[in-house]
Amino acid sequence: MGYNKDWAPADVEFLKQNYGKLSPKEMATALNRSRDCVYKRATKMGLNAETRRNKQWTSEELFWLEEHWGLRSLNSSPKS
Secondary structure, rough: OOOOOOHHHHHHHHHHHHHHHHOHHHHHHHOOOHHHHHHHHHHHOOOOHHHHHHHOOOHHHHHHHHHHHOOOOHOOOOOO
């Protein structure tokens, strides 16, 4: 993983768009950075656990919910 590597605008945008959708490990792997580095940058950008809890549903997630409402138990819902 890269250390003291500058954040390219595309990396910042990736973090902004995927924070709360991907796991920290997945984001770290995609960005070729450590999880700690991802956490630190996310915190600097104002992204945190509260941000993840209050994230808006995507249109794909809403569609899935509408299609599957009442059809499955909670144990068979897709993993994020």
